[in-house]
Amino acid sequence: MEIVILPGPEDVAREAARRVAGVVRRRPGAVLGLATGSSPLGLYAELARQVADGALDVTGVSGFALDEYVGIPLEHPQSYASVIRRTVTEPLGLDPRRVHVPDGRAPDLAAAADAYERAIRAAGGIDLQILGIGANGHLGFNEPTSSLASRTRVKTLAPRTRADNARFFAGSEEVPLHCLTQGLGTILEARELLLVAQGEAKADAVAAAVEGPLAAICPASVLQLHPRAAMVLDEAAACRL
Numbered sequence: 001m002e003i004v005i006l007p008g009p010e011d012v013a014r015e016a017a018r019r020v021a022g023v024v025r026r027r028p029g030a031v032l033g034l035a036t037g038s039s040p041l042g043l044y045a046e047l048a049r050q051v052a053d054g055a056l057d058v059t060g061v062s063g064f065a066l067d068e069y070v071g072i073p074l075e076h077p078q079s080y081a082s083v084i085r086r087t088v089t090e091p092l093g094l095d096p097r098r099v100h101v102p103d104g105r106a107p108d109l110a111a112a113a114d115a116y117e118r119a120i121r122a123a124g125g126i127d128l129q130i131l132g133i134g135a136n137g138h139l140g141f142n143e144p145t146s147s148l149a150s151r152t153r154v155k156t157l158a159p160r161t162r163a164d165n166a167r168f169f170a171g172s173e174e175v176p177l178h179c180l181t182q183g184l185g186t187i188l189e190a191r192e193l194l195l196v197a198q199g200e201a202k203a204d205a206v207a208a209a210v211e212g213p214l215a216a217i218c219p220a221s222v223l224q225l226h227p228r229a230a231m232v233l234d235e236a237a238a239c240r241l
C-alpha cells in the first residue's frame with residue numbers, strides 16, 4: 001500500500017484531487033466510486049475548482065456512491081443521494097443520470113443491493129474508488145466484523161458510527177439504524193483505491209488498517225489486499241504510524 005503523509009488537510013485535498021484528475025484524464029469515461037462523509041469534501045471542492053477553471057473535463061465521468069441510509073426520504077438533506085448531489089454532482093457539473101446511489105427506500109432492499117452490483121458491472125467496474133475511514137475502521141458502512149468478501153447489502157450501523165454521524169442530524173436518535181453499502185469484496189474490485197483521512201481522531205483506525213493484521217475487526221485493513229491502494233493522510237491522521 002502506498003502511504004502519502006502531508007502537512008495538513010488542504011495538502012491532502014490537493015494531492016487526492018491530483019490523483020483523481022489523473023485517472024479522469026487518462027480515461028475520459030472514468031467510473032469513480034464516491035465516498036460521503038467529511039473526509040473527501042476538500043477533494044471534491046478542489047476537483048470542482050479545476051472543472052470551473054477549465055483545467056479538468058468531467059464530461060462522460062460516472063459515479064457510484066458507496067452507501068446510503070435506509071428509510072430516510074430521498075429529499076432529506078442527509079440522505080446520501082442529497083449529499084452526493086450537493087457535494088459532487090452539482091459542483092462538478094456531472095450528468096445526474098450517470099451518478100448512482102444505492103436505493104435505501106426500495107421495498108425489496110436485497111433486490112436493490114443486487115441491482116446496484118449489476119449497475120456497477122454494466123458500467124465496466126469502478127476505475128477509482130474514493131474512500132474515507134470511520135473512527136472504528138469502517139469503509140463505506142462496512143462495520144467491524146464485516147466479511148472481507150461481502151457484496152452490496154443491508155447492514156446495521158454500529159452504535160459508534162451512529163454517534164459519530166449524529167452531528168449531521170437533529171440528534172442521535174434521528175440517525176437511521178440501517179443502510180445499504182457496497183461490500184468489502186465490491187470495493188476491492190475497483191481498479192484503484194484512494195483513501196483520504198485527516199485529523200487525529202482517525203489516527204488509531206489508520207494505524208490499525210496499515211500496520212495491524214488483515215482482519216475483519218478493522219474493515220479498512222482490506223486495503224492491504226489491493227495491488228493499487230493509496231492512503232493520503234495529513235500528519236495528524238498519520239501520527240500513530
Ligand code: GLP
Pocket residue numbers: 035036037038039040066067131132133134135139140141161165
Ligand atoms: C461515514 C460514511 C463513510 C465515511 C465515514 C467517515 O459514515 N458512510 O463512507 O468514510 O463514515 O466519515 P467522515 O469522513 O465524516 O469522518
